Amino acid sequence: DGSELTDMVNYNQANYTEPNKDMFGIAKGKNVIMVSLESTQAFTVNREVDGEEITPFLNDFIKESFYFDNFYHQTGQGKTSDSEFIVENSLYPLSRGAVFFTHSGNEFQASPEILKENGYFTASLHANNKSFWNRDIMYQSLGYDRFYEINDYEVNEDNSVGWGLKDIDFFEQSIAHLKEMPEPFYSKFITLTNHFPFELEEEDKLIEPLTTGSRTLNNFIPTVRYQDEALKIFIERLKEEGLYENSIIILYGDHNGISENHNKAMVELLGEEVTPFVSTQLQRVPFLIHIPGMKGKTLSTVSGQMDIKPTLLHLLGIETKNDIQFGSDLFSEKNNQFVVLRDGSFITEEYVYTKEVCYERATGEVADGNACEPYIEQANLELQYSDSIIYGDLLRFYDKENGMLDVREDTN
Numbered sequence: 001d002g003s004e005l006t007d008m009v010n011y012n013q014a015n016y017t018e019p020n021k022d023m024f025g026i027a028k029g030k031n032v033i034m035v036s037l038e039s040t041q042a043f044t045v046n047r048e049v050d051g052e053e054i055t056p057f058l059n060d061f062i063k064e065s066f067y068f069d070n071f072y073h074q075t076g077q078g079k080t081s082d083s084e085f086i087v088e089n090s091l092y093p094l095s096r097g098a099v100f101f102t103h104s105g106n107e108f109q110a111s112p113e114i115l116k117e118n119g120y121f122t123a124s125l126h127a128n129n130k131s132f133w134n135r136d137i138m139y140q141s142l143g144y145d146r147f148y149e150i151n152d153y154e155v156n157e158d159n160s161v162g163w164g165l166k167d168i169d170f171f172e173q174s175i176a177h178l179k180e181m182p183e184p185f186y187s188k189f190i191t192l193t194n195h196f197p198f199e200l201e202e203e204d205k206l207i208e209p210l211t212t213g214s215r216t217l218n219n220f221i222p223t224v225r226y227q228d229e230a231l232k233i234f235i236e237r238l239k240e241e242g243l244y245e246n247s248i249i250i251l252y253g254d255h256n257g258i259s260e261n262h263n264k265a266m267v268e269l270l271g272e273e274v275t276p277f278v279s280t281q282l283q284r285v286p287f288l289i290h291i292p293g294m295k296g297k298t299l300s301t302v303s304g305q306m307d308i309k310p311t312l313l314h315l316l317g318i319e320t321k322n323d324i325q326f327g328s329d330l331f332s333e334k335n336n337q338f339v340v341l342r343d344g345s346f347i348t349e350e351y352v353y354t355k356e357v358c359y360e361r362a363t364g365e366v367a368d369g370n371a372c373e374p375y376i377e378q379a380n381l382e383l384q385y386s387d388s389i390i391y392g393d394l395l396r397f398y399d400k401e402n403g404m405l406d407v408r409e410d411t412n
């Protein structure tokens with residue numbers, strides 16, 4: 001009802017973090033190139049297997065980018081679609097099902113829509129059937145001008161593996177689409193090759209599969225390596241086309257690729273026991289922002305997919321003070337470093353809480369007494385607020401211009 005919405009708006013305003021003055025608007029008017037990395041977990045970054053890097057390109061690219069090494073995915077059953085939802089709305093996904101299917105008709109104030117209002121052309125590119133995850137419908141609610149889907153690509157037996165068009169071919173063919181977009185554009189690329197069951201042809205295996213007891217984990221390593229190669233080629237092509245220097249590039253992992261069913265094999269790879277604490281830490285995914293002309297830096301801020309929307313909008317010089325959002329600007333000096341996962345686990349600067357146990361983040365040791373207690377309530381509150389926005393389609397009643405309830409509609 002109305003009072004719940006008032007509480008929520010108040011909570012939202014209390015949690016707002018002022019943008020960093022040095023960073024606000026630093027990429028104003030630049031194109032945005034965002035890449036969703038299928039099933040890519042952060043443990044693959046800067047890791048070698050038998051002396052070979054799994055992600056040699058990324059390992060270099062992060063040196064010239066802002067790389068966040070404590071960045072968590074926050075998805076639920078909606079997998080890739082949940083990650084898209086979180087990243088563009090700064091809201092939580094649902095505990096069951098996928099928002100993309102269940103609430104595609106809702107009112108949202110998503111980043112593509114906001115960017116459109118700010119003169120951007122907005123497009124998503126993904127070589128799969130347009131109705132997969134109900135994207136064709138949901139994208140209208142998120143504010144996309146154009147969805148380049150399977151019919152916009154030449155897909156055949158030779159250039160496909162597993163779920164479809166191979167990433168290298170996907171990026172190469174996407175360049176033509178990018179070139180026809182009016183600038184500035186906001187473009188989102190969704191990769192596919194590194195998808196379970198991680199199939200790859202011999203010629204594309206640039207690193208040997210592992211030899212653990214899990215075929216899934218074994219094959220995951222070469223597909224991550226292949227995706228890394230595809231990224232390298234994509235960036236080279238952007239440079240050739242003159243699109244690199246006037247674009248900011250954002251890469252993020254959509255969700256985990258290796259589930260807890262493979263813990264035994266993970267122990268073989270990591271060389272440490274996979275406790276619930278470690279399992280939670282394995283939910284970290286790569287996240288970087290490349291801004292042309294800026295030096296790279298690795299930041300260890302506790303962060304999550306929900307933080308991308310305010311961070312990106314602030315870099316582009318767009319205020320988010322009145323946005324209903326649960327993330328916060330990662331460049332803000334007052335960033336709250338509080339990340340809640342959909343299952344109720346959460347991470348703070350000091351603690352990792354999961355499966356009802358509170359751990360010291362620095363050591364993984366079980367923490368004393370009720371250390372996590374105050375955050376448990378806040379985590380539940382956020383999930384509850386976010387759920388009620390989605391279930392009640394409450395953004396219909398929110399007047400963003402003025403940062404308050406739209407009473408005219410609320411009385412209906």
Ligand code: GP9
Binds near residue numbers: 078126
């Ligand atoms: C399918 C792709 C993969 O279009 O987004 O989906 P996932 O199974 O990872 O949600």
Ligand code: MN
Binds near residue numbers: 079
């Ligand atoms: Mn996915």
